[in-house]
Amino acid sequence: MLRIGIGNDTHRLVEGRPLMLGGVHVAFARGGEGHSDADALLHAIADAILGALCEGDIGIHFPNNDPQWKDAESLQLLSRVVWLARERGLQVVNVDATIMLEAPQLRPYVFSMRENISEVLGVEHSCVSVKAKTGEGLDAVGQGLAVSAQAVVLLES
C-alpha cells in the first residue's frame, strides 16, 4: 500500500529567537516565533506524514498550550510522528521539501538538514530532498517577516 501526504508551515520571524530549520541552527539575527523551536521545515514534514496517515496535524498531536512541548525540539516531534507511522505498518519512501526564506542563503546548511531528517525517518540521505527559495521581495516571506516550508511525503507498507 502507498500513501501520500502534503504539509505546509509558516512562522513569523522575530528577534531573540534562534532560526531552526531541519534541526540545524541557521546563523541569523531573527528566528521563528512559536511554542516549540518553530522549525517550519520539520513541522511541514511531520504534517505531511500525519496527512498520509489521515491523522490530522501536529496541532492536534502536540497542542501549543501543552507545557510538555514548550521549546520542544522538533526532531523529537518528528520522531514521534514516524513512530506513529510505524505503528500503522508504514515506512517513509521519500520526502521532497521546499523552504521559503528571503535571507540568509541556506545552501551551506542543506546537507546537514537532509542528514538530520533522513536519520529520524530511517531512510537513505538520497531519499530526502530539501530545496530553498526566496520570496523575490514579495509577500511576508519576501519582506523577511516569515519563514515557511512545504513538504510532500510518500509512505509504503
Ligand SMILES: [Zn+2]
Ligand atoms: Zn510550525
